[in-house]
Amino acid sequence: MTSGSLHRLTAFTTTANGGNPAGVWIGETLPAPEIMQRIAAEVGFSETAFVAPAIGLERTVRYYSSEAEVSFCGHATIATGVVLGESVGDGLYRLTTTVGTVPVAVRKRDGNYEASLTSVEPKHTAAPEALVTEALTALGWRREELDGAIPPARAYAGAWHLVLAVAEAQRLANLNYDFEALKTLMLRDGLTTLQLVWRESATVFHSRNPFPVGGVVEDPATGAAAAALGGYLRAEKLITTPTTILIRQGEAMGRPSRINVDIPSSGGIVVTGQAVWI
Structure with missing residues (x-):
């Protein structure tokens, strides 16, 4: 099994009892789909983002609910941005998803990290x-x-x-x-x-x-x-x-x-x- 670090955050809030919980898994390479699905089910949140590689501004991400892969997930992307901000720092990260590249600008504001994703063309x-x-x-x-x-x-x-x-x-x-x-x-x-x-x-x-x-x-x-x-x-x-x-x-x-x-x-x-x- 591919090793990685698993984080649990709640997005679109500044308090732990608000927002939408998401898992963020980060590793050198993405696990096999069946392993990502199993991890997402074990986490039990509406979505978990799987991100690789572990370093750099260019990353690949996949999203899984407890039951199936999801093409794109906003709150897990925001959570991913905050994890990257805390572990790497401010920057414009580029996440390659199954629907296209999603830039995520990460910055610290009032002592906390926030993330801004730019969607694919609606x-x-x-x-x-x-x-x-x-x-x-x-x-x-x-x-x-x-x-x-x-x-x-x-x-x-x-x-x-x-x-x-x-x-x-x-x-x-x-x-x-x-x-x-x-x-x-x-x-x-x-x-x-x-x-x-x-x-x-x-x-x-x-x-x-x-x-x-x-x-x-x-x-x-x-x-x-x-x-x-x-x-x-x-x-x-x-x-x-x-x-x-x-x-x-x-x-x-x-x-x-x-x-x-x-x-x-x-x-x-x-x-x-x-x-x-x-």
Whole structure:
């Protein structure tokens, strides 16, 4: 077995009881896929990042949930950036993922390391009516509860997410869905999470992210979905760019997270956060 060091952090927070926990494994070479899957299952977090080699600004990374490999994971990338900052120092790291190269700028701010990832080029498609209907049924939501100003969409910035925006905060606050039904439709459609959002203001969104395909009822912070949402809002001119939005996630779970999303006029979406050891 390839040897390496395993770190456990929680991302998009400055306290150990907030954010989204992630594993970060760093070694000279990546383990075999079945070994990475086993380690991720043993760690038990929504995702673990596997990073090699152990030195340098150029690294290869793979992401695994407890159940399967994931194409891209934002919170584990932020956690990786913080580990690299603590062990190597400030810098612009370039992570080669299965979906492309993701630059990660790492710096110390107010005594703590933070990381900013720049996503691959985002894209989106309108969500098919059948997919939306099936998702709403699994969620127990009614179509009239959706926000007509932000139409349902399949959005991508390294992984695919179904964006469903609701008109009222209370609808988002009450989340009790059919786990197996939602998992089935997500596997069929190649979705990583559902990006369920309520827009509080022009630059503040609240988000909840079911992740049954990873064996997780809900993610408390989802950086990949945040980037995908930013790309979708920009492409459909639902927001004026360049701008920065704040996504508040995890509050209903008791693990509050803050995801800062810089949306330039073109190119990748920049997602920034801190992470702490747990």
